Amino acid sequence: MTEEQYPRLSGEWMTPRRRFLSALYGGRVDKVPAMTLSSVITLEAMEIADAAFPEAHLDAEKMARLAATAHENLGLDTVMPVFHSQLEADALDASTWWGTKDNWPAVDDHVLTDPDDFKVPSDYLERRSFRAALGAIRLLRKRYPDVGIVGKVYGAWSVGFHMVGIENFLMDTILDPDKIRRYLEVLLPASMMSAHAQLEAGADAIMWCDHANRELVSPDMYRDFLLEMHQQIQAEVGGPSILHCCGETTDRIDYFAEAGWDCFHFESQVDPVKAKEIAGDRMSLFGNINNPTVLFSGTYEDCYEACMTVLNAGVQGVAPEGSVPLGTKMEVLAALADSARDYSNAHRPDGRFVTHDPPVAGSDS
């Protein structure tokens, strides 16, 4: 069979949105998705979208435009507008420093010392951080009916870091574990409301961030404080769920699967082959392209090679391990989508995945 006898069709078999959701559930796909789950925003993207940090964090239109660059300019199957980690905490009165164009926002004051003092404000979902994020999700849904939209939630554990201060919070896991359980109990509704609101606004799935990685705590701590709560989340979140936990997590992936997450978004420190071995087909895996060495300091070829390694390990989708450094070059990030396409081409029984792109002379081997 030659190219002349059977010319390429144009048009993909799945929309990016279907592809993303199918992969999230471990289903078959026409092409492995390449995604943004955490932020892929760069200084370059801010120029292209004419929407920059920090304004884009609190302006729905700018946020949506900036988020769209992931699909428009990087060819990714998803967009993800909640770039920062302050969505819930800011609306819960933790004081936020919104950063600068080339710096990330962060909490700059912790407000909670007693779980019994905590109440979700009645106008929680109408506050500035939510107005922007929910507005951006609605705009993106309207503009991109066929693209996957990822909503991002900080879970009770990670919101606890912001509200209480990470050191006090971690110390109390040992000194006063019941107090931590109480914090988790009172903060969970705030995370859950955020998830529901983002799904209702049009997000296809929720990426739930709870940072219980090896750099911070033992796997027993995950089991004792989070496992049961995470099982409860599965029952109540009302949409596909991806767990995000940075850092080295190999020793707790089994618990993540036991918690019932549909998918786990993992970091480059985790060996994808090992992760796959542990997760089996209980939970999909998305990851894990290294930020500092591969995406920030590396080349297109480095990124392409790293993507192939993780794809060959059998993960269901490729994505950067976490929010990419703002100085990352888009030219390097382009290898995410290219590698997913080429990998899928090579692994189809007919040897070819059908793309929108007209075949480029000489590149089709």
Added chain:
Amino acid sequence: MVQLSGIANDTIRAEIEEFLERPEEIERNVELFSRASPEMQDIAAALIEGDNVTVDRLTSKALADGVHALEIMDDGLIAGMGIVGIKFREGYVFVPEVLVSARAMKAGMAHIEPILAASGVEPIGTVIMGTVQGDLHDIGKNLCIMMLRGGGFTVIDLGVNTSPDEFLAAVKDSEARLIGMSALLTTTMPNMARTVEAFKDAGLREQVRFMVGGAPVTPEFGEEVGADGYGKDALACVALAKQLALDVRR
């Protein structure tokens, strides 16, 4: 050769047996604790267990019994923190345990510090520590600070989001000539170079020594920005500080 059985305290013996693997570290700790009095061993054991109430009680009792403040600091508090640091490096304990032990250390140092200050005993050095501009990750920096204090240093903590000017001002306002910079974000790593540059511009580069660290920082990067040393973890930070302190001792 000194033997493990020469150590009176059960907890300390068990800790050394169970958690220490490097021969030189075993030897150093067995030697240190067999030399230390049983009372000092008890203080170290309570610190390892994160029991601030017991550290507080035993420290004031030892002082009342006439034990020298320096001995309590070296053979009790610092010795105990040394074991915690090794357990953390090897992954036997995690950040919460270190924070709790550091709290116990503080409880003991609250008695020791005023005495040392009044008697004019010099700390082995003063270190200025800060997370660089734009970066708000401070857990690693704070652990380094705890281990530095646990290693006998005085530390001036500039907190997070520290501009080159703030590092400069801290050097001008103090005796400290040793500076530690922490960065966890690739975006903020270049601010280490900017800080070193600011010291060059101010004509102060030769007077100070820079240490750098944080998960994405490498020894090569440290060299590139013109730092004097790189530390992989909190124990390495203390070792490096001790080495660089010799250069700037005055």
